[in-house]
Amino acid sequence: MATTASTDVHRRRLFLGSCLALIATSVAFATVGAIMGALKQEFVLTNAQVGWIGGAALWGFAVSQLVFAPLCDTLGMRTLLRMSFLGHAAGVVVMILATGFWGLFAGALIIAMANGLVEAACNPLVATLYPDDKTVKLNQFHVWFPGGVVLGGLAAYGLDQVGITSWQLKLGLILIPTAIYGVMLLAERFPETEGVQAGVSVGESFKAAFGTPLMWIMLIAMAMTASVELGPNRWVPAVLEAGGMAGILVLVWINGLMALLRYRAGPVVEQLSPTGILLASSILAGIGLTWLSYAGSGTATFAAATVFAVGVCYFWPTMLGVVSERVPRSGALGLGLMGTVGMATVGLVTSPTMGSIADDYANDRIPAVETTALLDEVAATLAPSDDADDQAAVAAARAVVAGYGSTGELPSPETANALRAIQSSGAPAAQVERAGAILGPADNYGGRISFRYVAPLCVILALIFGGLWTADRRAGGYRVTRIGEAA
Numbered sequence: 001m002a003t004t005a006s007t008d009v010h011r012r013r014l015f016l017g018s019c020l021a022l023i024a025t026s027v028a029f030a031t032v033g034a035i036m037g038a039l040k041q042e043f044v045l046t047n048a049q050v051g052w053i054g055g056a057a058l059w060g061f062a063v064s065q066l067v068f069a070p071l072c073d074t075l076g077m078r079t080l081l082r083m084s085f086l087g088h089a090a091g092v093v094v095m096i097l098a099t100g101f102w103g104l105f106a107g108a109l110i111i112a113m114a115n116g117l118v119e120a121a122c123n124p125l126v127a128t129l130y131p132d133d134k135t136v137k138l139n140q141f142h143v144w145f146p147g148g149v150v151l152g153g154l155a156a157y158g159l160d161q162v163g164i165t166s167w168q169l170k171l172g173l174i175l176i177p178t179a180i181y182g183v184m185l186l187a188e189r190f191p192e193t194e195g196v197q198a199g200v201s202v203g204e205s206f207k208a209a210f211g212t213p214l215m216w217i218m219l220i221a222m223a224m225t226a227s228v229e230l231g232p233n234r235w236v237p238a239v240l241e242a243g244g245m246a247g248i249l250v251l252v253w254i255n256g257l258m259a260l261l262r263y264r265a266g267p268v269v270e271q272l273s274p275t276g277i278l279l280a281s282s283i284l285a286g287i288g289l290t291w292l293s294y295a296g297s298g299t300a301t302f303a304a305a306t307v308f309a310v311g312v313c314y315f316w317p318t319m320l321g322v323v324s325e326r327v328p329r330s331g332a333l334g335l336g337l338m339g340t341v342g343m344a345t346v347g348l349v350t351s352p353t354m355g356s357i358a359d360d361y362a363n364d365r366i367p368a369v370e371t372t373a374l375l376d377e378v379a380a381t382l383a384p385s386d387d388a389d390d391q392a393a394v395a396a397a398r399a400v401v402a403g404y405g406s407t408g409e410l411p412s413p414e415t416a417n418a419l420r421a422i423q424s425s426g427a428p429a430a431q432v433e434r435a436g437a438i439l440g441p442a443d444n445y446g447g448r449i450s451f452r453y454v455a456p457l458c459v460i461l462a463l464i465f466g467g468l469w470t471a472d473r474r475a476g477g478y479r480v481t482r483i484g485e486a487a
Contacts, residue, residue, distance in 0.1 A: 009191050011129045015137070017184035018122040019144045021081065024088055024177040025115035026148025027155075030255075031174060032057050032108060033236070034156040034248045035167035039104060042167070044392070044421050046413040047362070047446070049101050051355025053108050058230060059347025060109040062340040064116025069336035070202075072124055078190040080121035085186060087114025088178040096168045111174070112347075119339060124332055128191050142317050143263050146255035148177070153252040160248075208329030209337055215327045219341050221464050222319050224457045225278075226342030228285050229312040231350035232292070232451050235358075236305075250305050257306065258313035265314065273478035274322050277314050278465040285311030286458025293451035311458075316342070325480040354450035362446030363412035366419075366438060368404060374434050375401050375418060378427050385426060393418070393425035416442065 032054065040050050068080055087110050095107030122141065130137040156170045209215055236251045261268075268277060288308025295301040319342075323334050330337075375397035382390040396418035403411040422435040472478045 009129070009189055013184060014125060014188060014190070015129055015141070017181050017188070018125055019141060020177050020181040020184065021084065021118045021122055022141065022144045023148035023151065024174060024181060025118050026145045026255075027152035027177055028088070028091075028111050028115060028174045029057065029145075030149040030152030030248075030251065031156055031170050032111070033233070033251060034153065035170055036235075038165070038167040041420050041423050043098075043100055043104065044396075044417055044424060045101060046417060047355040047359040047443070048352060048413070049355075051352040051358075053101070053104050054235075054355075055347040055351035056105055056108040057112040057115075057347070058351060059344045060112025061116040061119070062343035062347065064113035065120050065336050065343070066340040068117055069120040069332060072120055072332070073192075076190060076192075077121040077125045078186070078188070080117045081181075081185050084114040084117035084121070085178060085182045087111065087117060088174060092171055092174050095171055116339075116343075120336070123335065125190070140263070143259050146258035146262065146313075149255035150252050150259065153248045153255070157248045157252070202333075204329055205331045205333040208327055208331075209334045212327050212330070215323065215330060215334060215337075217464065217468075218319060218323050218327075219337065221278075221461060222338050222342045223345040224461050225281075225312075225315040225319055226346050227350040228289065228454060228457055228461070229315050230342075230346045231354055231454055232289060232308070233312075235351075235354055235447055235450065250301060253302060254305050254309040257309040261310065261313045262317060265317070268314070269318075273469070273472065274318050274325070275465055275469040275472050275478060277318050278322070279462060279469045281311050281314050281318070282458045282461035282465055283311070284308075285315070286455050286462070287311070289451055289455040289458070293448045293455065295448075328481055350454065354447075354454065357450040357453055358443070358446035359413040359416065360446070361449040362416055362439075362442040363410060365442040365445045366410055366415055368410050371410065371415060371419070371438055372401050372404055374422075374431065374438070378422050378425070378431055378435075381431065382425060382427060387426055389421070390425045390427075393421040393427065396421045 036050050036054060039045060039053065040047070045053075068075070068083075072080060091107050091109075091111030091114060093107075094110055095104055098104045098107060126137050126141050152173055155173050159165070159170060233251065233254065236254070272280060284307055288304055288306070288311050291304035292301065292308055295304045320335055320338055323330065323338055327334055379394045379397040379401070382394045385391065385394075396414070400411060400415050400418045403409075403414065416439060419435040419439040423432055423439075425432075427435075
């Protein structure tokens, strides 16, 4: 087995284990996205609350990476991966045992922090294992985020097809790659990071990261590229399933294309240059996302998703590549800041905001007369029941009817929640079906409108990257900055 020249390190085993650890993070992303609809119905959550749960899975990653990436040299990469292993296992258990929003939120946050620990450890690990082949190996490593989404998404869909709809079992899929990377990595000998081996100054990295204008431009752009890529991806399954489509398959299609295109990124970089890729990506992502917000049929949705996938697939790795090549003194700190800003923006701003927009617009599509009539029927049917879910449905139904009677408008998001409460109650099947028939198209419409609100970010990104690309052209082409040169 291949070893590094200086230490008894099993390089191939460590690399494969790192890929499996990244698969665990992406399976978590796919399965949490796949169960959003089930969580919303079972726990009677608003779209905004679901957005916070999905968002925690993103900004928790950012917090974890921000805290632990700078400590990687001190604590060691194996210690960070041991912590991530425990976090993946504990987060799944907390979510499965949750009784409401806060338990689900806490579990998603723990899983996200474990995901951040994987990135904080494995990026420098891969760079250390392959010092003369960093770009190729880091690209091969990052293929497994969308690749893992494909694996997790197909597994969740397969469970649905054989009649296993338990969201707890789907969430448990995260434990499979977690167990494998634990066995492969946690007893292995790890090398020291490149920073430790080379004696790189932390102060110099901070100066480069915070004192270079290009770095600030890229951080601002990262907040937007991450919002365009990860915000809609987080909502695709729930939004499309509300419209009667297999949303998880669309998510699988998007991420399958992303994995394939990232694996073949070399020729594209040679033809367009990194800034040219970012410019083209902004244009295609904007077109695809806008189209996805209007698409009604299955064919149109998959076509729009294809354009969107091609647009966003190169965003994340190319943004990191530009920072690494144009602000090289920022080192691991610069890359960690990019990941932190991207994930934190999506988790704290983009995902919850999309949920609130979806709630508001969904309410506009709920028919008042038909809905209040159904709520009256359900309240009368379930009133004698002693079941807690039934009584919650009765209370929610009566509150909405009373609100409509006093204002002439259905309250938001209480109306949608009342319909979800019916779906979780012991109401007759015909009433549950009517609630779903009202709520599904409304949620689908609200979700697609939320895509439309994110799409204009692509116009701003096209202006930023267009300026960088034009500046490169005037300077004779894209140029990599070496250590010791001015950025």
